[in-house]
Amino acid sequence: MAEGIIVIGAGGFGRETLDVIEAINAGTRDAAWDVIGVVDDAPAEIQVERLRDREIRLLGGIDANRELFAGTHYVIGIGSPAVRTRIAEKVEAWGARPATLAHPAAVVGTRVVFAEGSVVCGGAQISTNVRLGRHSHINPGAIIGHDSILEDFVSVNPGAIVSGEVTVRGGTLIGAGAIVLQGLAVGTGATVGAGACVTRDVGPGTVVVGIPARVLEKHS
Ligand SMILES: CC(C)(COP(=O)(O)OP(=O)(O)OC[C@H]1O[C@@H](n2cnc3c(N)ncnc32)[C@H](O)[C@@H]1OP(=O)(O)O)[C@@H](O)C(=O)NCCC(=O)NCCS
Missing domain, CATH: 3.40.50.20 (Rossmann fold)
Known part of the structure; x- marks a missing residue:
């Protein structure tokens, strides 16, 4: 029923x-x-x-x-x-x-754990051994690389790429089309601007934009 x-x-x-x-x-x-x-x-x-x-x-x-x-x-x-x-x-x-909702047209690898409240949209791709925290949102066309951990309340906006072995701490937003390179950590409550390329760890609560991503001064 x-x-x-x-x-x-x-x-x-x-x-x-x-x-x-x-x-x-x-x-x-x-x-x-x-x-x-x-x-x-x-x-x-x-x-x-x-x-x-x-x-x-x-x-x-x-x-x-x-x-x-x-x-x-x-x-x-x-x-x-x-x-x-x-x-x-x-x-x-x-x-x-x-x-917990995953669109049937999302591509989901092995050993993926979705915590309660997560929403995965059609066209998202989630690789192997990924953990999505509670109430995380994976938008259309977003890609989450192997062995990445997304903590609670993370949003990955359309077309963003979180590479392999990345840790995204709770309450973070990864903007549309942004890329986070492999192995990095994005701190709690951070924002990665649309189209950014993150090449170093991002501190908690910071807003980074651009290629390579730098802290947006108005938020520093
Ligand atoms: C980064 C972001 C959070 C900043 O928002 P904000 O604090 O309201 O910033 P503002 O719009 O006031 O812009 C401040 C400055 O940053 C620049 N800027 C804003 N977003 C930027 C981005 N993604 N990349 C590069 N520069 C950006 C603006 O051009 C402006 O520059 P200026 O001071 O030289 O004019 C926001 O622009 C963003 O990218 N959010 C993600 C949006 C997204 O993913 N949308 C899809 C929804 S489905």
């Missing part, structure tokens, strides 16, 4: 997460997930229209749905690692259970 699931976030990644759920359902004889609806504290009107167009129910804000979360699966379809961290803490305290 299909399990109920609430998607948090009506924005772009929320609706991409709905695509992942629909693709999983299409690939199973009995649907795996029954989408209860989407919750969002402040959806833009355009996002409301887009959900209506897909005939997905918008249930209102997170707090207003507290009772619905108890014992129900949920997934956070919001790109910001910091926002995901706050929301997960809140709804898990209410008894909600994170779903």
